[in-house]
Amino acid sequence: MEHFTIGTVAQESADFRQVLWTGKHTQLVVMTIPPGGEIGAEVHEHTDQILIFVSGVGEALVAGEKRSIAQGDLVAVPAGTRHNIVNAGPNPLVLYTVYGPPEHADQAVHRTKEEADAAEAAGVDKPPTK
Numbered sequence: 001m002e003h004f005t006i007g008t009v010a011q012e013s014a015d016f017r018q019v020l021w022t023g024k025h026t027q028l029v030v031m032t033i034p035p036g037g038e039i040g041a042e043v044h045e046h047t048d049q050i051l052i053f054v055s056g057v058g059e060a061l062v063a064g065e066k067r068s069i070a071q072g073d074l075v076a077v078p079a080g081t082r083h084n085i086v087n088a089g090p091n092p093l094v095l096y097t098v099y100g101p102p103e104h105a106d107q108a109v110h111r112t113k114e115e116a117d118a119a120e121a122a123g124v125d126k127p128p129t130k
Helices: 006-012 113-121
Strands: 017-022 027-033 048-055 057-062 065-070 074-077 083-087 093-100
Touching (some): 006 048, 027 083, 083 093
Antiparallel strands (some): 017 027, 027 093, 048 074, 057 065, 057 083
């Protein structure tokens, strides 16, 4: 059994993205977006994503719609939908997200967005094939 005190784990991670657990159909990831930062506009063609916000404030842009987000909010992004999460506050925006199916390499840790983008561009941030 995998067990996480997820709010605490997310809050304690300073990494842009850290994959905590990867299953056959889903993946659990924690993220910390620095002030002024963002995930970056993206589309996961075959992957649904649920984002749950632990601390900080920001904006969710999903399918052309913009909403303010804060601690306790959840945003669901269906596969094939353009989306971005932007930190609009003075503190880190901390969240955890569930991908279905997995989106990233198992146990991947990307300290910054630039590191994450480089791993994706190099083809080393691919989900496992199970």
